[in-house]
Amino acid sequence: EPEVTQTPSHQVTQMGQEVILRCVPISNHLYFYWYRQILGQKVEFLVSFYNNEISEKSEIFDDQFSVERPDGSNFTLKIRSTKLEDSAMYFCASSEAPKNIQYFGAGTRLSVL
Amino acid sequence: GQQVMQIPQYQHVQEGEDFTTYCNSSTTLSNIQWYKQRPGGHPVFLIQLVKSGEVKKQKRLTFQFGEAKKNSSLHITATQTTDVGTYFCAVGGGGGKLIFGQGTELSVKP
Numbered sequence: 439e440p441e442v443t444q445t446p447s448h449q450v451t452q453m454g455q456e457v458i459l460r461c462v463p464i465s466n467h468l469y470f471y472w473y474r475q476i477l478g479q480k481v482e483f484l485v486s487f488y489n490n491e492i493s494e495k496s497e498i499f500d501d502q503f504s505v506e507r508p509d510g511s512n513f514t515l516k517i518r519s520t521k522l523e524d525s526a527m528y529f530c531a532s533s534e535a536p537k538n539i540q541y542f543g544a545g546t547r548l549s550v551l
Numbered sequence: 552g553q554q555v556m557q558i559p560q561y562q563h564v565q566e567g568e569d570f571t572t573y574c575n576s577s578t579t580l581s582n583i584q585w586y587k588q589r590p591g592g593h594p595v596f597l598i599q600l601v602k603s604g605e606v607k608k609q610k611r612l613t614f615q616f617g618e619a620k621k622n623s624s625l626h627i628t629a630t631q632t633t634d635v636g637t638y639f640c641a642v643g644g645g646g647g648k649l650i651f652g653q654g655t656e657l658s659v660k661p
Binding site: 469473494535540542544 | 593594
């Protein structure tokens with residue numbers, strides 16, 4: 439069964455450093471998303487992306503965050519200057535259409551020290 | 552913005568007992584989705600409800616969408632240890648985003 443893959447599974451970084459989280463969405467999907475989940479809390483929407491543009495973003499997705507589809511398969515989330523409070527699990531998801539089922543990757547656990 | 556309230560936050564049951572989690576919205580929903588997240592895992596889609604009063608079943612799981620399309624429930628009959636995890640409801644927003652409820656963490660004592 440097709441799946442969304444995310445790398446790395448765990449990223450440890452120092453506060454103030456830049457990180458790039460990578461995702462390979464399901465190949466025929468056109469809509470891509472990033473969510474984050476702070477330990478023990480609910481899943482929070484960050485950003486949705488379609489046709490090489492951001493469709494929607496949350497208040498969390500400030501100027502420190504950016505997304506990119508650098509080629510035909512990868513979808514990345516960059517955090518420019520990480521803060522302690524960015525420590526969380528980051529999930530990538532994809533769907534065929536905006537109201538369709540979203541398939542989530544296994545996530546990247548980001549630890550900011 | 553859109554919010555969905557989910558209760559209870561935790562539920563501890565003995566294996567074989569039933570379990571129910573509820574989601575409520577102050578606004579009418581076009582649809583509602585349910586996801587399960589195993590401990591240490593990622594959200595996995597269970598079902599989507601679209602119609603008013605809709606009831607769907609998956610083996611021991613029964614999903615309901617309220618007549619007013621403002622509330623939904625997930626009921627598990629005769630829980631098993633494999634049911635352990637956090638169950639989230641989620642509603643769709645602009646740009647395809649999902650707005651998740653707080654989740655109900657289910658633990659099952661064998």
